[in-house]
Amino acid sequence: MTIQQLIEAMNNRAQQVQALAAVEAKGEELTAEQHEQFKTLQVEHAQFGEKLSRARAAEQLVIEEATPVVSKSGPAIHVKSAPEDYKGSKVARFAMSVAAGKGDLNLAKKFAENEIGDKTVAMAISTAEGSGGALVPENYGQEVIEMLRPRTIVRDLGANVAPLVNGNLTIPRHSGGATSGYKGENEARNAEGGSTDDVKLAAKTQMTIVPMSNELIGYAGYAVEQLFLNDMIAAMANRQDKAFLRDDGTNNTPKGLRKTALDGGRVVPFAGDKTDPKAIDAYLDLLILTLMNSDSSMIKCGWGMSPRTFMFLQGIRDGNGHKYYPEMAQGMLKGYKIRHTTNVPVNLGVGSNETEIYFADFNDVIIGETGSLTIDFSREATYNDADGNLVSAYSRNQSVLRVVGGNDVGFRHLEGLVLGSAVNF
Incomplete structure (x- = not known):
């Protein structure tokens, strides 16, 4: 039929x-x-x-798979449908094409047009400019940022993103509020106002290394695109979370929330008994109360913690066997969004068994982005793997993509941040 x-x-x-x-x-x-x-x-x-x-x-x-059709009135026409777009598809095809072209943008353009069948990517490659690499168009870069949002807990908890024009951004903030008082008739009173300072963001270079098997290079298709895309996004997201949470601003890294809390005296250690659910519940309330007592706006508050702490809290039950925090199944804790990441360590403290809990109004977190990414390619490069071992791409028959971007993080009001330390659950 x-x-x-x-x-x-x-x-x-x-x-x-x-x-x-x-x-x-x-x-x-x-x-x-x-x-x-x-x-x-x-x-x-x-x-x-x-x-x-x-x-x-x-x-x-x-x-x-149609073969060229010879027309009597014109040149041969190859009938091939354009590939289906999905979130991040353009970035993945851009990277694949650069890899297939071995860094030669002319060959990369031909691969995008003839093998992948994406003319918009081919056009973007033809106009790409970079220092030793291919500059990813800004609209493609925005796709990456959107895909990073659910994978990094700082972004997912509500941090705001601002462009770093020329790599810098200065945001004025109130560091001290104005005061008000009453006076009697003919009594003089001094004017009292708030003080201000600045939050300054400067782009820190983030470099993402993506090793790919040479057997995959040159093969177009959805599965290969997803491999390229997932590897890039996962590596970028993991390093950004570590930076935004725990980097200390030295060695050209951002100053994360932990260092900001330490410098601002916004640290509350846990001193209770982890076997007592009431003690843990009171401690979580204390972290929330710290923001309330500081007159934080508390617009988009959220929790960040290690998977160990997350699972511990999720498993706490009362004397009747009921869960203390059933709302965690919906990603909430005490009415606020909760996320976990392995970038929060669990081997801190004297006994190497402590961790941290971050509670903050993430509306005050500003992530600065340069908005541009550069992709470089090499088949001879060496790189450090996840364990810090030096690996030769040539000896492993791999190609290495290097994705370079710039970002920084800042906190507008310290009143909206508290770091829970010495947490042993």
């Missing part, structure tokens, strides 16, 4: 099913024969649907 015949057969069965359903809608009972007819029509409709899906898939393959 042709595709059109299959569609007509499905429509015919659907009309008969609707007619039988209309009988029941009028309040009449279907006979045993009509019940059997209803079931048969359902089965046949499903069978024709499966055949139609296969027929359409076969037709699409014919279109995609």
Whole structure:
């Protein structure tokens, strides 16, 4: 049967099913024969649907793999459908093309156009400029930022993103509030106002190394695109979370929330008994109360912690076996969003068994982004793996993509930040 015949057969069965359903809608009972007819029509409709899906898939393959067609009135035309777009697809194809072209942008452009079939990526590559690499268009860079949001807890908890124009951004903030008072008649009173200072963000270079097997280079397709994309996003997200949470601003790194809290005296250690649920509950309340007592706006508050602490809190039960915090199943703790990351260590303190809890109004967190990424390529480079071991791409038959960008993080009001330390649960 042709595709059109299959569609007509499905429509015919659907009309008969609707007619039988209309009988029941009028309040009449279907006979045993009509019940059997209803079931048969359902089965046949499903069978024709499966055949139609296969027929359409076969037709699409014919279109995609079509050979050049010679036209009497013009040059040969190759019929090939454009690849389907999804979030991050342009970035992945851009990176794949640079890799397939071995760093040669002319070859990369041809790969994007002829093998992947994405003319917009090919055009972007043809206009890419970079120092030793290919400059990813800013709109593609925004795709990366959007994909990083759910993978980094600082972004996911509500941090704001601001552009770093020329690599810098200065944001004025109130460091001390104005005061008010009363006076008697003819009594002088001094004017008292708030004090201000600045939050200064300066782009710190983030470098992401993505080793790829040479067997995959040059193969176009959704699965390979996803490998490229996932490797890039995962590596960038992991390093950003560590930087935004725990880097101390030295060695060209951002000054994260931990260092900000330490410098501002916004640290509350846990001194209770971890086997006592009430002590833990009181400690969590104390962290919240620290923000309240500081007159924090508390617009987008959230929790950040290690997976160990997350699972411990999720497993606490009262004397009746009920969970203390059932809302954690929905990603909430005491009414505020909660996220976990392995970038919060669990081997701190004298006994190497302590960790940290971050509670903050993430509306006060500003992430500065340069908005541009540069992709470089090499087949001879060496790189450090996750364990710090030096690896030769050449000896492993790998290609290495290097994604370079710039970012920084700052906190507008210390009143909206508290670091829970010495946490042993």
